[in-house]
Amino acid sequence: MKLLTATNRYYLGLVAVLFAVASGALYYGINAALRHEVDEQLGLHRAQLERLVRAGEPLVATPFADQFVLSARPRRLGLADTILPDNHEHTWVPHRQLTFRLQAQGQPQWVTLRKSLVETNDLLAVVLGIMLAVLALLFGSVLLLNRWLSGRLWRQFYRTLAALRHYDLQQHQPLALSKPRIKEFAELNLAVTHLSERLVADYESLREFTANAAHETQTPLAIMQAQLEQLLQVSALADDPTAAPLLADLYGATRRLSRLHQALGLLSKIENRQFAQVQPLDLAAVLDEKVNQLEPLLEARGLRLHRQVDQAPVLTMHPGLADSLLHNLLYNAIKHNQPGGDITVHISAAALEISNPGPAISGDPSRFFERFRKHHAAAESPGLGLSIVQQIGAYYGFAVTYGYAAAGQRHTLRVAFRPAVG
Structure with missing residues (x-):
């Protein structure tokens, strides 16, 4: 998994949680504010009716029966939510109602004031929709901007990675990396460059040591092999039955060592690319x-x-x-x-x-x-x-x-x- 993908997953998770929490808080906050406004309007209407009663004016029922209801029977006082049918739309409409008791013309009356919540819900849906659309647009913009910035800012890192992938120590040259503007990548390139310089120096030292060791051991091995061949031809060995087998084993070991020396020398020359002539x-x-x-x-x-x-x-x-x-x-x-x-x-x-x-x-x-x-x-x-x-x-x-x-x-x-x- 790429680093950009991994970080985007954490960003997505965090933003998704914050998006859900913000959406819920926004919904309940706007809903509470609108209901509080409806409750204030109902309270103002109640105060107006109480002033009329104190002035001795009669309570006249409004033609909108669902907004103002008088009853001589006791009802539950206070604010409440209710649902009433709409005969024109043939639907059920949510309402907010306030019930209180008045003493009108010597008779107790229970007054119920109602206000439809359709407009409130419509306003809530519009506001919430706009806010959610803005949040979604912001969410998508942040993701796209983060992806674009990450690709641009990490471009130098991918260049360094490509240079490392194609680097060949046998070219005997250290890496030549540029110095980017981003401090962390500049430090990375500097460290990699120093590392490649040390690798080249160590490789050159090892190659020189191998070449010198091969050259210095080649002559003694040839001398040992030639002298053993001459020693095996000495007639005095026939008088000592134990010496000839020992010399034969020693001669065989010398030949194996010579073959090993030649094979390792050939491998070293191949790895050091010393066969340029074709x-x-x-x-x-x-x-x-x-x-x-x-x-x-x-x-x-x-x-x-x-x-x-x-x-x-x-x-x-x-x-x-x-x-x-x-x-x-x-x-x-x-x-x-x-x-x-x-x-x-x-x-x-x-x-x-x-x-x-x-x-x-x-x-x-x-x-x-x-x-x-x-x-x-x-x-x-x-x-x-x-x-x-x-x-x-x-x-x-x-x-x-x-x-x-x-x-x-x-x-x-x-x-x-x-x-x-x-």
Whole structure:
């Protein structure tokens, strides 16, 4: 729910309550004032009749029987409301009446003065209608004005929100927000700008540290691996049966560390957008080159590779990333394949699909692309292959998805690159 909607609900609730209370108070106030006026008129008529009686003049009945009634029989004294029929309109008309006792010509008389409330009710309806219309107009005007002012005053906030939504830290630039006239929004923009500046500074420091660490560890790892290879060839190891296995394990650990170093370095370079140089590449030609490189591994595991090229797309991307993309996808299909299985590679103008047979894998498929995610904890692979594939896809706007067909027990990785087709 938007803030404007939430605040308008409270305003509507408050105004509705005040509107109802004000309408009720207005109705009863006007009604009481008009009845008080009618009662005063009846009192004035009573005083006039009492003066006539004191002057000795007889009480003469008015031709309007419903306004002046004389009775020799006792009646209830005081003010009261009554309803009398109107023979002309054939309706019942509300009246206000005043009954009092007079001593006229030595005889007690009970006089009842009446006044119709039709005019009073009509006046009350007109006044109340006008007031309610004014209140409704004021109510609607306040709502429209509040909506218009809120949209105008909050415009700068939505601009800041849009700038945050489209902000990319990898552009290595802090946010450049304007300074609005509203103090709160100006303070918000200033705080967000300072925050983005600190983020860029920290990101640059981390990127520089990662690059330096990768560069500084690359040479020692290469030296260790080369020296271990030479040490494994020393003839003296044949005399010590316990040393050779230990050196072999150490050499294997060094190779895994070297692969991990290379994979993390590649991920860091992708995230830092260090592959700006691009060129048109024929994906089918790159695939043929990678298949030739992996042919010994395919033969060693007895795997058959089937290629189906409907339309070889020409992708505009870095050659190293294209090579890494296909290498990791093919190597993943080889590593998680069944003995004597097959690999199917399907290339079309819209996507690249690589599938292989294998049992179902438990877990959330979306987590297969996480770093260091392994299907088997004891596997020698660092678990970065699919993460690299996803990072390359995100770098060029490709959509990388995983699917499993239970009917054929086949795993499929699909890279949809239509948005980035050259």
